[in-house]
Amino acid sequence: MLSVYEGFFSGGARIVHSDVVLGLREGGQHHRVLSIHGEVHREATRQRMEDDACYRALTGADVGVTSLGRTFGIGGTDPAAFSGPELADTARATADADVILSLKEQPLALLRQAGLPRRPVVVCLHRSDPENQGRALHDLKAGIADGTVAAAVCCAESTRAAYEAAGVPAALLQVIPNGVDLIRFRPDPARRLALRTALDVPAEAPVVVFAARYDGMKNVPLFLAAASAWLDAVPEGRVLMCGAGMSAANPGLAADIAEAFDGRDRSRGRLRLLGVRHDMETVYAAADVVSLTSSWGEAAPLCLIEGMMCGAVPVSTDVGDSAAIVAGHGLVTPPDPAAIAAAWSEAVANREAYAPALAASRERFSRTRMIASYAALVDRVYAGDALTVGSPEEG
Template sequence: MLSVYDGFFSGGARILHSDVVLGLREGGQHHRVLSVHGEVLREATRQTMRDDACYRSLTAAGVEVTSLGRTFGLSGVPAVDPGVFSGPELAETARAMAGADVVLSLKEQPLGLLNQGGLPRRPVIVCLHRSDPENQGGALAELKAAIADGTVVACVCCAESTREAYRAAGIPAELLHVIPNGVDLLRFRPDPARRLRTRDALGIPETAPVVVFAARYDAMKNVPLFLRAAHAWLRREPAGHVLMCGAGMTGDQPGLAADIREAFGDDTRLTERLHALGVRRDMETVYAASDVVALTSSWGEAAPLCLIEGMMCGAVPVATDVGDSALIVSGHGHLTPPDPDVIARAWTEAVAARTDLAPVLARSRERFSRTRMIASYADLIDRVHAQAMRPTAPEREPALPEPPLPDPL
């Protein structure tokens, strides 16, 4: 198996896919990963492949990870046409593909590379993790071209909303397979010891209500809406604390700093209970320390990993109605309109209901199991591989003309 990433940078899709690769490897498949980019500037954060948590987890497990070495967004580095690849880049890609039976493309962006002529023919499964195919630049066109060419033979949709969006965008329904996201239930679980330890490290009292927002600094996450809700909630809850995690979620990020000033105005005393933690590699401890996991996204989400991870650690989900959030939150938390005051009230209600909802969240664990997810991926890959190995029927040679009958005596 070969997985092709556009790059290693902070985001739920990369976390999820890397966990899929590790799970499939645990099941006996041999995997390697090829990354188009080796270093990027995203969310005002310089992110290198070798410092990435997913890269480290893959290589620690013995998965070979290589890169074409491209960069994106770095100051002083000339921009490279994303649709043009050099001879050495194509040779490296061909070597990686030659050793694979099936190729997984993490989202549709790597198809710009995989659609290049002269590469080995291998069946490609595209793993789709968003619900806005029309908002992905030229990626949708690359996906359609790869399907028409016969290169892409299946698409994994992490959510029902993903399948519906891509079907509406013209992708054949028979290629779209829904495999809902799942998480490691041994890692993501309620843990009183983690809860106390993390709160103590952050200076948060044991009984204080805590809301966590796990998202990169990106327009689709609607950070200004979240901050307006945080302002309203912190004014209402004098003991409350708000945690923000993800790329760009740091105090020295100019965009975030401006958003905080806009949302909080002169209430700077409230920002003392607003914790910008940046990228964390111990999200299970952050979720365990929280009472509510919040999502305020405006578009693009499919099956937000933060909601699932937070729920499995005992935090009550409160989300806007985007992607499959309604299906995930139903019966477990609150769905809200994009109104900061309504969101703040929902956070308060969620904190109050946390104890009563704990048994409900516990009963949902099997539904969000990583084991279930990995088994579904393995089944689809096996079917694709079996189809690729099936011999094609040979073309029938034209029938020879019957010999003429002998002349009657």
Template sequence: MLSVYEGFFSGGARIVHSDVVTGLQEGGLHRQRVLSVHGEVHREATRQRMEDDACYRALTAAGVDVTTLGRSFGPGSGAAGTFTGSELADTARAMAGADVVLSLKEQPLALLNQAGLPRRPVIVCLHRSDPEHQGAALDELKAAIADGTVVACVCCAESTRVAYQEAGIPESLLHVIPNGVDLLRFCPGPARRIVLRGALGIPPTAPVVVFAARYDAMKDVPLFLRAARVWLAREPHGHVLMCGAGMSAANPGLVADVSAAFGADLTRLAPRLHPLGVRRDMEVVYAASDVVALTSAWGEAAPLCLIEGMMCGAVPVSTDVGDTADIVEGHGILTPPDAESIALAWTGAIAGRDAFGPALARGRERFSRTRMIAAYAALITRVHAEATLPPLPETL
């Protein structure tokens, strides 16, 4: 099986998909390869090289062969959707050894739709709930379906299935496989909680909110920061952690957003706002937190941060976008996109953390990585079997 990535960069979709590929490789039923269109990506105010990416390292450690066309994505990177003869030859060689191709989201279809490539059944893995915001990618998806190249679409959430069906994708092609996480890795950890808090100078009993997201407009970082200002002003011992690509003092956009949101309170409150950037130990960060927050305005489907944080014992507090209402129900709090309401919800979640605990523990299996990988394996096996069926005899 060949998985085609647009590139390696921080984001829940790449984490989930790489976990699926790794799990299938570990299971031994499917031999995995990965082809990345871009070898490095410049986004979220960060240069992200493929070789430095945590997903790349996990894949190669599991024995998955990862190659790239070597492109660089960012300002001035050239026209999208055009490929050289050498790039098409490399793609053809990668596809020739595969029985089934997985496309991580619809963007790689600009490559897979090129004429002259080997015909292989393609499964597109969809991880957002806003197909209309994906530029030309939706048209590429429709073209690949009309051509018979795309034979199935995996939707990571029910909201994804509904959005793409409404956008004109045939219902029969849309299969919902909810996101899952490694429950052995993402679990409550008292020792983790103490160690990270000690490293950051946070007292053991101080209330902590974590925001795990890349620096992107859909995450509505300014809204989160306005809520953080309100909450930190009311909680004299509270701390806020920010993790993800672009969530560091090296990002001038984030620095400006913090200054705008905190205003006259910047000097007084900023010492309790911790921009940590990209972390490789998110299970530790979540375990050290009381609340995992999300303030996204659009595009989310099944946000990985909410699931990972919940499994580590943090109470999820989120705006209503994608499948967040279903994920949070019974486990946390849904809020309107208003800073005052969000800050109050964080306080309520911390006060009721013990009450949410039993529901979080009972719901763990629903978010299992094992369940997710088994569902992917079943769909891939079915697609492969249907692709290799002998042709029906012609009727006289």
């Protein structure tokens, strides 16, 4: 098996896919990873492949990871044009693979290049806005038309519906919902106390966590407007923001904060920027609420699932499958700061009442279930049963 990544950078899709690779390897499959970019500049952050937590997890498990060595975000490299040496490296990487997994559709511009070994490709789709990703949808349709793409995994029902509406054959689309490691992501009083102590957060203070990269789809200004209103109304409250670009070094975020808080330093002082964290199980365990304010593009947001499994009540706007994930476990809000702030307070007040539902939903979000579904799909593609993998009973 070979997985092809556009690059290693902070984001839920890379976390899920890397976990899938590790899980399939644990089940006996041999896996390698090829990354088109070795360094990515985005979200006001320089992200080197070797520094990435997913890269370290993969290589630590003896999964070979190589890169074409490109840098994303600097210069005007044509994403659809590849040099002779790059194609030679790709040919060597794909030569002994039986099946290729493409993390999202962007790597198809490489995998469809003439002269490469032909192997069945399973495209792993993690968004609900196929029309909003440049040439990626074109490459996906072209890959289906020329037989490169054998199947497509959708991490959410909203993904399946969006890609079917965009013209992708329904028979190729199979839904495999995201899952997480339930041993790692669980309520943990010791972790809760440890992080609160480290951040000087009182044990009884209500805490809201926002885990996202600094991107327009996440609607950071909306989150900050809600945070400003909530911190004004809840003097003991704390808000933690983490993810790529969620640091004081990001001038865009600094400007957003200045506008949202408008000089109210007392409230602003209870907002903490944590940047990229590799201990999200601890961050979520310390929280009472995990919030998402996205406006588009989301499918099955990992932050909501991980936070819920750690005992935080999810509060989200209605985007992608977020409402289905949150149903019965938390609150869905309109994209309005006052409504979001009120929902946070309601979630904090009713956190204990939500606990039984959160506990009962754990198997639904199990990593074990997710890995087993991916393994079954890969086996079917390898056996040549590509055009029936999207049957409803398997979604």
